Amino acid sequence: MHKMITVQDAVYSYSDDEHLVLKNITFDVERGEWVSIVGHNGSGKSTMAKAIDGLLKLTSGAIEIDGTALAEDTVWKIREKIGFVFQNPDNQFVGATVADDVAFGLENRHVSHDEMVAKVDEALHLVHMEAFADREPAGLSGGQKQRVALAGVIAMRPEIVILDEATSMLDPEGRQEIMQLMRELKQTYDFTVLTITHDIDETAFADRILLIDDGELVAAGTPEQVLTNGTDLVDRGLELPYAERLLNQLNLLHIDVPQQYMTNDQVVKWLCQKLNSSK
Amino acid sequence: MFSKVLFGRFVPTNSLIHRLDPRAKLVLSLYFIVIIFMANSWQTYAWLAAFTLGVILSTKVPLKFFWDGIRPLVWIILFTVILQIFFSSGGHVYWAWGILSVTQFGLVNGVYIFCRFLLIICMSTVLTLTTQPLMIADAVEALLKPLAKLKVPVYELALMLSIALRFVPTLMDESQKIMNAQRARGVNFGTGSLIKRVRSLIPILIPLFISAFNRAEDLATAMEARGYSGGEGRSKYRLLHWHRADTVACVVMLGVTLILFELRYLA
Numbered sequence: 001m002h003k004m005i006t007v008q009d010a011v012y013s014y015s016d017d018e019h020l021v022l023k024n025i026t027f028d029v030e031r032g033e034w035v036s037i038v039g040h041n042g043s044g045k046s047t048m049a050k051a052i053d054g055l056l057k058l059t060s061g062a063i064e065i066d067g068t069a070l071a072e073d074t075v076w077k078i079r080e081k082i083g084f085v086f087q088n089p090d091n092q093f094v095g096a097t098v099a100d101d102v103a104f105g106l107e108n109r110h111v112s113h114d115e116m117v118a119k120v121d122e123a124l125h126l127v128h129m130e131a132f133a134d135r136e137p138a139g140l141s142g143g144q145k146q147r148v149a150l151a152g153v154i155a156m157r158p159e160i161v162i163l164d165e166a167t168s169m170l171d172p173e174g175r176q177e178i179m180q181l182m183r184e185l186k187q188t189y190d191f192t193v194l195t196i197t198h199d200i201d202e203t204a205f206a207d208r209i210l211l212i213d214d215g216e217l218v219a220a221g222t223p224e225q226v227l228t229n230g231t232d233l234v235d236r237g238l239e240l241p242y243a244e245r246l247l248n249q250l251n252l253l254h255i256d257v258p259q260q261y262m263t264n265d266q267v268v269k270w271l272c273q274k275l276n277s278s279k
Numbered sequence: 280m281f282s283k284v285l286f287g288r289f290v291p292t293n294s295l296i297h298r299l300d301p302r303a304k305l306v307l308s309l310y311f312i313v314i315i316f317m318a319n320s321w322q323t324y325a326w327l328a329a330f331t332l333g334v335i336l337s338t339k340v341p342l343k344f345f346w347d348g349i350r351p352l353v354w355i356i357l358f359t360v361i362l363q364i365f366f367s368s369g370g371h372v373y374w375a376w377g378i379l380s381v382t383q384f385g386l387v388n389g390v391y392i393f394c395r396f397l398l399i400i401c402m403s404t405v406l407t408l409t410t411q412p413l414m415i416a417d418a419v420e421a422l423l424k425p426l427a428k429l430k431v432p433v434y435e436l437a438l439m440l441s442i443a444l445r446f447v448p449t450l451m452d453e454s455q456k457i458m459n460a461q462r463a464r465g466v467n468f469g470t471g472s473l474i475k476r477v478r479s480l481i482p483i484l485i486p487l488f489i490s491a492f493n494r495a496e497d498l499a500t501a502m503e504a505r506g507y508s509g510g511e512g513r514s515k516y517r518l519l520h521w522h523r524a525d526t527v528a529c530v531v532m533l534g535v536t537l538i539l540f541e542l543r544y545l546a
Binding site: 053055076079080082084086088090091092093094095096098099100101104105107108109110111112113115116120136137138156199200262 | 381413416419441442444445448449452494495497498500502503504505506507508513514516517518523
């Protein structure tokens with residue numbers, strides 16, 4: 001398999017501080033994979049994401065994107081492959097209107113005007129925001145602003161999309177909307193996706209989960225592998241996924257629940273079976 | 280508190296004036312302000328006033344908006360006019376007391392100054408009411424472009440202007456939120472002595488200042504992540520188009536000037 005992101009022994013500390021934000025983190029992401037980095041606030045997830053995009057320089061360690069080592073002279077080349085959506089919808093909105101914001105990245109890459117108009121229209125269409133093209137950010141909701149940010153990323157056709165807590169400031173509806181949209185777009189464009197979150201329910205679409213605690217990579221694997229260890233998650237300041245919480249409650253009522261990890265759909269299926277068999 | 284700010288109060292009525300190129304509008308309104316100072320007789324002022332009225336009516340913007348533009352400046356206008364009336368000399372003296380005197384020239388000058396103020400305010404209001412702030416920023420950039428040859432950082436200035444404009448509503452929202460949050464904690468704005476009032480502004484200004492820094496940091500990171508590495512050589516999404524109507528507007532303005540000079544030398 002083709003490695004898209006390789007992180008070797010990443011160490012980072014803010015210059016005036018002895019405290020290490022990242023401690024020897026090593027992992028890789030394959031092409032077309034959806035990887036979620038989870039961890040509580042301040043565990044170093046965002047720092048990791050910024051380091052991958054070259055926005056922060058690691059204290060030591062190496063990062064390779066699609067076979068190219070991240071260094072001062074390759075950073076702009078590497079950024080072209082990465083689309084980044086940040087946490088705060090308001091603070092990353094550069095353009096004066098929706099269309100201007102989507103075009104911002106294209107302008108930076110010297111795309112010609114006609115091509116730019118076509119790409120902006122297409123990207124806005126994909127995120128269902130074409131009716132808002134001439135609106136100003138002040139008139140948009142948080143979820144709409146994040147969709148515009150996503151459109152700005154899509155317009156540039158990156159190979160990797162990083163969502164750095166992109167839904168943490170949205171209401172549950174907007175959150176669902178963005179994640180669902182991301183899944184559709186991933187299927188269309190075959191992105192490699194790296195999402196960063198402290199909300200376990202957001203890892204629903206992930207192929208693999210990396211659990212970071214206090215700058216250390218403490219667990220990595222498929223959602224089943226990582227999430228089965230429920231107590232581990234709770235110890236690290238995270239919440240259990242919804243299905244797990246439900247099963248735990250049932251367990252407290254002395255109902256026999258299966259021990260392995262199950263997704264929401266699997267739990268629904270299991271509950272139906274259980275109810276049918278007890279009739 | 281901020282609803283009185285006229286700048287950026289764009290009223291979209293899609294009139295003929297609205298559709299003009301912002302460069303044309305900006306240059307022509309500045310030009311008009313200059314030629315107002317060429318007027319020197321009641322005929323010339325009448326002519327310019329008639330023209331301004333025509334422009335105002337053709338914008339289809341309710342007249343109330345223009346009155347909103349004039350209202351905050353009423354005191355300055357009155358003060359200047361009164362100063363002119365009482366301190367100018369020449370012509371027939373109607374009334375005198377010490378250094379104060381009401382003279383024929385004084386009265387005439389007062390009226391002229393009044394007209395000048397009114398015309399300048401109305402014309403600049405036409406510009407801001409019919410042009411989106413964003414368009415004005417684009418026009419400024421286009422007009423400054425020749426200065427790039429003199430090493431003036433035109434692209435950076437334009438980007439600063441457009442980001443500033445984009446964040447005006449965001450920061451206004453935020454200051455309103457901070458104000459309400461501080462009110463909920465018992466800060467009393469707008470009462471007490473002058474010093475007390477100024478001091479009560481501190482709990483708004485400091486948080487606003489800090490949050491502006493955070494925003495700037497976030498925005499800079501987001502811009503860098505999207506490949507912004509300096510203004511030079513970026514292509515442009517928003518292009519300005521010069522139409523026939525813009526040329527016509529220039530010709531009309533030229534006609535207005537010619538008639539103005541005609542009246543000026545006739546008198």
